[in-house]
Structure formats: structure tokens, C-alpha cells
Amino acid sequence: MTAAEMTGIGVSPGVASAPAARLAPPPALPADTGPEADTGAALASATAALAAVAADLEARAERADGPAAEVLYAQAMIPEDPALADRIAQGLAEGRSAPHALAGAFDSFKASLEAAGGYLAERAADLDDLRDRAVAALLGLPMPGLPDPGHPYVLVARDLAPADTAALDPSTVVAVVTEQGGPTSHTAILAKSMGLPAVVACPDAAALADGVPVLVDGRTGLVAVDPGPERVRRALEGEARRTEALAGSRGPGRTADGHAVQLLVNLGSPADLDAAAAADSEGVGLFRTEFLFLDRETAPTVEEQTAAYAQVFAAFQGRKVVVRTLDAGADKPLAFADHGDEPNPALGVRGIRLARTAAGAALLDDQLAAIGAAATAGDADVWVMAPMVATQAEARAFAARCRDHGLDTAGTMIEVPAAALRAARILDDCDFASLGTNDLGQYALAADRMNGALADLLDPWQPALLDLVSLAAEAGRESGKPVGVCGEAASDPLLACVLVGLGVTSLSMAPSAIPAVRAELASRTLDECAVLAAEALHADDAAEARRRAAC
Amino acid sequence: MSERTVVIGSKVGLHLRPARLFVKAAKEQPVPVTIGRPGEEPVDAASMLLVVSIGAKYGDEVVLRAEGEGAEAALDALATVLATDQDAE
Numbered sequence: 288m289t290a291a292e293m294t295g296i297g298v299s300p301g302v303a304s305a306p307a308a309r310l311a312p313p314p315a316l317p318a319d320t321g322p323e324a325d326t327g328a329a330l331a332s333a334t335a336a337l338a339a340v341a342a343d344l345e346a347r348a349e350r351a352d353g354p355a356a357e358v359l360y361a362q363a364m365i366p367e368d369p370a371l372a373d374r375i376a377q378g379l380a381e382g383r384s385a386p387h388a389l390a391g392a393f394d395s396f397k398a399s400l401e402a403a404g405g406y407l408a409e410r411a412a413d414l415d416d417l418r419d420r421a422v423a424a425l426l427g428l429p430m431p432g433l434p435d436p437g438h439p440y441v442l443v444a445r446d447l448a449p450a451d452t453a454a455l456d457p458s459t460v461v462a463v464v465t466e467q468g469g470p471t472s473h474t475a476i477l478a479k480s481m482g483l484p485a486v487v488a489c490p491d492a493a494a495l496a497d498g499v500p501v502l503v504d505g506r507t508g509l510v511a512v513d514p515g516p517e518r519v520r521r522a523l524e525g526e527a528r529r530t531e532a533l534a535g536s537r538g539p540g541r542t543a544d545g546h547a548v549q550l551l552v553n554l555g556s557p558a559d560l561d562a563a564a565a566a567d568s569e570g571v572g573l574f575r576t577e578f579l580f581l582d583r584e585t586a587p588t589v590e591e592q593t594a595a596y597a598q599v600f601a602a603f604q605g606r607k608v609v610v611r612t613l614d615a616g617a618d619k620p621l622a623f624a625d626h627g628d629e630p631n632p633a634l635g636v637r638g639i640r641l642a643r644t645a646a647g648a649a650l651l652d653d654q655l656a657a658i659g660a661a662a663t664a665g666d667a668d669v670w671v672m673a674p675m676v677a678t679q680a681e682a683r684a685f686a687a688r689c690r691d692h693g694l695d696t697a698g699t700m701i702e703v704p705a706a707a708l709r710a711a712r713i714l715d716d717c718d719f720a721s722l723g724t725n726d727l728g729q730y731a732l733a734a735d736r737m738n739g740a741l742a743d744l745l746d747p748w749q750p751a752l753l754d755l756v757s758l759a760a761e762a763g764r765e766s767g768k769p770v771g772v773c774g775e776a777a778s779d780p781l782l783a784c785v786l787v788g789l790g791v792t793s794l795s796m797a798p799s800a801i802p803a804v805r806a807e808l809a810s811r812t813l814d815e816c817a818v819l820a821a822e823a824l825h826a827d828d829a830a831e832a833r834r835r836a837a838c
Numbered sequence: 839m840s841e842r843t844v845v846i847g848s849k850v851g852l853h854l855r856p857a858r859l860f861v862k863a864a865k866e867q868p869v870p871v872t873i874g875r876p877g878e879e880p881v882d883a884a885s886m887l888l889v890v891s892i893g894a895k896y897g898d899e900v901v902l903r904a905e906g907e908g909a910e911a912a913l914d915a916l917a918t919v920l921a922t923d924q925d926a927e
Contacts (some may be wrong), residue, residue: 370881
């Protein structure tokens with residue numbers, strides 16, 4: 288038979304193959320036999336079951352470390368939560384059986400977390416897991432948990448709770464595939480911290496039966512069913528080559544045919560400065576300056592800012608540093624600026640829009656004066672760009688303001704679709720542009736970045752997002768001005784090649800992502816990158832774009 | 839009844855580690871303490887589930903209340919926990 292393929296979102300890179308094994312199913316709730324004859328005793332047995340679950344979680348937390356332990360400790364507090372006991376007592380008083388009162392108490396909290404949306408809604412699945420464990424303990428059933436087929440396996444589940452992922456033994460579990468979850472789910476975070484290849488949001492995985500061989504590529508999100516030994520061998524060899532290329536990768540970014548692509552780092556706080564400066568990069572592609580402004584009652588003085596910028600420019604002596612001016616707004620409010628009451632902060636007065644008021648404009652002038660002073664004193668190639676530019680007028684006004692402060696390389700972020708659509712005009716007045724693909728995706732797909740339920744729309748492979756990147760890059764090519772990418776997309780090695788194929792001239796990312804991107808770029812010519820880009824643009828959706836580029 | 843209005847200092851908001859440290863500290867106080875958004879129904883500060891369900895984010899204001907002997911000291915201690923960026927270390 289030919290191998291079937293399914294696609295999800297690759298969230299932790301690596302390739303592995305083994306038979307699938309599914310997570311043990313949760314216990315079935317027996318029929319409600321309530322009311323309990325002795326509600327006091329019923330409450331005591333429910334409480335004992337909860338204590339057993341809490342003790343189990345604490346024991347697991349002690350064995351785990353890093354983010355996994357933190358998540359487990361937080362979870363261990365829930366079974367012994369006084370509010371949970373209150374709701375169980377209430378359920379018993381209303382005439383429900385102990386298992387139903389117990390399950391019902393968890394479900395009522397789950398509903399309120401789901402209603403809260405965003406991060407809390409993603410955490411709601413954790414309560415299902417705790418409920419199942421508590422019900423199993425109360426009914427004297429084995430705790431639902433990881434399979435133990437006696438050989439290495441690919442763990443397949445609807446979704447993984449922290450308790451499951453923390454107990455994973457990387458010598459037995461070779462990869463993880465879940466039907467649900469997103470790039471910010473526990474599965475993703477923990478698999479990454481353990482170095483396990485993982486694919487999430489792969490609904491087709493529901494059809495995977497125990498024992499069926501699968502090949503998982505946590506970089507591309509591809510899951511091949513019954514791949515056959517030849518394909519597995521090729522995939523593992525490709526991965527080995529990639530790892531080897533990584534180890535030997537250094538120097539400026541280049542395609543296989545020598546086309547230069549600047550590889551830069553993102554920098555957000557002085558604490559990261561040493562690591563950022565030590566990375567093998569051509570400079571900083573995104574220096575976020577919010578750290579100077581948040582967490583304080585009054586605006587920083589020009590002198591204070593100058594000192595902070597000078598420190599960064601000194602660390603990047605002889606290299607490029609792209610400073611992004613203050614990107615504060617209603618979701619990152621400033622104590623000393625009046626943001627007003629905004630029902631829709633992502634669409635409100637943020638970024639360059641702060642300069643609409645005299646007070647905001649003064650803040651910006653102070654910042655540019657400080658950057659200018661530090662740039663003059665130092666020996667870095669200082670570029671400055673404004674966030675949230677939507678119109679040509681905004682870009683022009685910002686560039687003029689920069690030049691007033693002696694800053695000759697002025698640009699704009701392109702993160703508002705309007706700016707991407709009119710990139711040619713915006714570049715008329717600026718020296719460069721930098722695509723913030725995270726916000727550009729959020730605005731183009733009208734999907735809140737904080738909402739995990741919309742993870743598929745926020746996928747940086749969305750063809751609509753790539754269309755906008757393509758427009759901006761084309762405008763850059765025609766004007767001969769650099770157009771870079773400083774969003775999440777730049778750190779995905781395959782997507783980085785697509786971006787270069789679209790005409791992007793620099794890629795800025797976390798320092799740790801650079802070697803993999805450099806190695807991937809070095810393995811393809813510019814023409815091959817252009818072919819990849821065309822494949823991705825012709826896809827119907829993000830999953831297909833990723834698949835077409837991966838083949 | 840004593841009360842304190844506090845601005846959440848943790849960048850990630852009041853969940854995971856910051857929430858755990860707060861609830862743990864609340865349980866250690868000699869008096870029951872409640873927490874809530876200004877003008878909203880307060881909840882038991884010793885309940886992780888209820889504290890998390892407030893959904894308080896970085897920069898949000900919350901009100902702590904307690905009554906009885908040791909209430910002032912308890913509120914001071916808990917206000918410090920909330921105002922600190924517990925996720926920064």
C-alpha cells in the first residue's frame with residue numbers, strides 16, 4: 288500500500304520513526320447512583336482521591352525540572368483547592384453520586400476558564416486530565432496515563448496534559464503527535480525542552496491505531512503512516528546531514544550560490560546582550576526598547592536612555608543594530624502616558640500612533656535624541672525603525688524626525704497589512720523596511736495572537752501572509768532598498784528559504800535559531816528558494832504551503 | 839475590613855508560577871484573604887482555581903481584603919508578592 292500522510296504543525300524539530308501507541312483513555316464515568324446515603328463519607332472519599340492525585344503530581348514534579356516541574360507544581364495545588372471541595376460538597380448536597388459530584392466540580396471550573404479565552408482556555412484541558420485522574424482514583428481504577436508497549440513508540444494523543452509530558456521517558460518515546468493543541472500548548476513547550484520531535488494540531492491522527500509504524504518530522508509537521516524502511520532511512524539520513532551541517536555552520540548567511548542574506552539577532556533586554564553579541568551574526572535586526580519604558584512611573588531621561596543604547600552599540604561595534612522605537616500601547620501600557628480606554632487594544636493607539644499626541648511625540652523625540660547621541664559616540668551601524676506604521680504619511684514623518692536627530696538610516700516596520708500593500712510608496716520615504724510577521728499575520732488573518740484556538744490562522748505559513756511579504760519584498764527589490772523579516776517566521780529554516788525566495792534581504796531571530804537557518808540557506812540556491820516560494824504561494828492553506836515546500 | 843489595591847507586577851499575569859506563589863502565601867496568612875478586580879465580587883485568595891479565573895494580567899489592578907488580627911500585615915505581605923515580577927528570575 289502507498290504511505291498515507293497527515294499534516295499538523297511541527298513544534299519541535301527532529302525526525303523519528305516507531306510504531307504508534309495511544310495514550311490510555313480516561314475512565315468512563317458510571318451512571319449517577321446519587322444521592323449518597325452518607326454525604327459526609329462520600330465527601331471524605333472524594334477528598335482522599337484528590338489528595339492521592341495531588342501527591343502523585345508532586346512526586347512527578349520533584350522528578351522533573353525546568354518548565355515541566357513548574358507546570359506540575361502549579362497543577363498539584365488544584366486537587367486540594369478549597370473552592371473545589373466546596374463545589375463537590377454542593378454537588379453531593381444536590382443529590383449527585385460521589386464520582387459525578389467530583390467530575391462536575393472540575394467541569395464547572397473548566398467552563399469558566401474556557402469562557403476567559405486565550406491562555407486560560409488553553410489551560411482548561413489541564414482540568415480534564417486532573418478530573419480523569421481523580422475519578423480513576425475514586426473508582427479504584429488505574430490512573431490514565433502513558434502506554435507501555437515494551438518498545439520505543441511514537442506517542443499519539445488527543446492532547447497531552449503536563450502530567451503526561453513530564454513523565455515521558457525520551458528513551459522510550461521517540462516522538463509525539465497530538466490531534467489538538469497549538470504552538471503554545473504544553474505539548475509544544477515541553478517537547479521542545481526535552482528535544483523530542485513533536486507535531487500538534489494534526490486532527491487526522493485520531494485514525495492512528497496502536498502498533499502502526501509512523502514517521503514524524505517535527506520540523507515540517509509531516510506524519511507519514513506506514514512509511515516503509517527506505518523512506519525512514521532517507522528521512523533519518525537527511526536529518527543527520529542537517530545536524531552535521533549545523534555543527535559546521537558559521538559566518539555570514541549565504542545561499543548555496545553565494546547570494547548574501549544577513550542573519551541578525553533579536554534583542555529585547557540588556558540581560559540578553561552578552562548572548563546576543565556572542566552569537567555569530569551580522570548584528571541586531573530588532574532591538575526592542577520597551578524594557579526602558581515599562582515597569583516605571585516616569586519616562587526615562589535622555590541621559591539614561593543614551594547610556595542604555597550606548598551599551599548595546601558598544602557590544603555590537605562594527606556591526607549593524609536596528610533599533611525599534613517604543614512599541615507601547617494598550618496591551619503594554621505605560622504608567623506615564625494616558626492610553627485612554629480601548630476596547631480593542633491591538634487596534635488602538637500603539638507604536639508610532641503614540642506620536643499623535645504632543646506628549647507621545649515628545650517621548651519619541653527624546654528617544655531619537657538618545658539613540659542619535661549614543662550612535663554618534665559609538666561605532667555601530669545604527670538603523671532606526673518605527674512600529675505600527677500604516678500610511679506613507681506616517682513613514683515620511685518618522686523618517687524626517689529621525690533625520691532631525693542625525694539618524695540617517697530610517698525605516699518602518701511592516702506589520703499592518705496597509706503598509707505591506709503600499710510598501711512601494713512607504714519605501715519612497717524610508718531607507719528600509721522590516722516585516723514583523725507575527726503582527727502582520729494577526730492583522731491579515733484577523734486572529735488575536737493571544738487566542739490559542741486560532742493557532743492555525745496565525746501559522747506563519749499562511750499563504751495570505753506570504754502574499755503580503757511578497758508585495759513588500761518586491762517593492763524592496765524595485766527600489767533597491769533592504770526589506771528584512773524580524774518575526775517568528777525568520778527562525779523556521781524552511782520558511783526562511785521561502786522568505787529569501789520572495790526577495791527578503793535579511794532575517795532576524797533568536798540567537799539560538801541562527802545555525803539551523805544558516806545551514807538550510809547554504810543548502811539551496813537562490814533559484815531553488817524562489818521555486819520554494821512559488822510553491823508556498825500557490826498553496827490553498829498553510830498546511831499545504833508547508834507540505835509543498837518540504838517536498 | 840482592611841484593603842489594598844495592587845497592580846500585578848508579573849509580566850505573564852496572574853497564573854502559573856506567580857499564581858502559585860500568591861496562593862501559597864495566602865494560605866500561610868493567619869486570616870482569610872479575598873482578591874478581586876475593583877468593583878467585582880471577590881474570591882478566596884487561598885483557591886488557585888478562583889484566583890486564576892480572575893484572569894488578571896500584567897498591569898491590571900486587583901483589590902485584596904482581610905479582617906481581624908494580623909490583617910494589615912497579611913495584606914502587606916500579599917501585596918508585595920503580587921507587585922513583584924515573579925516570573926523574572
